[in-house]
Amino acid sequence: MADKFDDATQKELANFVEAEQAQARLHSSIHMLTSMCWDKCVTGTPSTRFSRSEEGCLANCVDRFLDTSLFMVKKIEEQRAQHGQLS
Amino acid sequence: MAARKDAVIKSIRSEMALANAQELMNKTNEKCFAKCVTKPSTSLSGSEETCLARCLDRYMEAFNIVSRSYISRISKERLEH
Incomplete structure (x- = not known):
């Protein structure tokens, strides 16, 4: 050694290493989003162009997915505020 | 010492690039097989190969579109907060 x-x-x-790990997380999100949006948006047989x-x-797929995520968090927080005393 | 440091950095960079390329390969394989080879026969037909080649190009293009919109959204959110 x-x-x-x-x-x-x-x-x-x-x-x-920390910067590379951040980069890896970014890439992993982009792979996940590409896969999801491909399934949602590309329904026909692939052609020579989209x-x-x-x-x-x-x-739009990426922006709406992130909006969905923010919306869900907001809703859950609202519910928590409403029923906070119960739980 | 400096040379050894550069070697470590270089090898981490190439590992990362390899992992990224492999992930893209696996995804295009999975997605394009699903789309283009609907009924596997004894060999790939000409039309299946055409479909696979186009699908590969379109998946890369989709990756770039998604990448662009994700990065622009992230930089926008960062400016606002």
């Missing part, structure tokens, strides 16, 4: 990295290098590598509606659907 070679010598250990010095403190400054270890810190730099730790920062680098139809206007497929393209629009794909572009």
Whole structure:
């Protein structure tokens, strides 16, 4: 086993790994969203280009999914505020 | 020391790129097989191959569209909060 990295290098590598992990999480979300939106928006046999509606659907799909997520959180918080005393 | 550090960084970068490419490969394989090879026979037909080739291109395009809208949404949310 070679010598250990010095403190400054270890810190730099730790920062680098953290940034790469953030990048990996971003990629993983994009893969998940692409898969989901593909199933929802691309219903026909793949052609040489997307139809206007497929393209629009794909572009809207991500925004509406994130809106849905925010909406659900808001609703659950409202319910919690209403029934907070019960639970 | 610096050379060893650069080697570590380089190898992590290439691992990441590989993982990303493999995920994309697996997804296109799964999605395009489902779409194009509806009734597997003794070999892939010409029309199945055409469909697979187009499907691969469209999936990559979808990945880019989704990637663009996700990143622009995230940067927008970050500005607002």
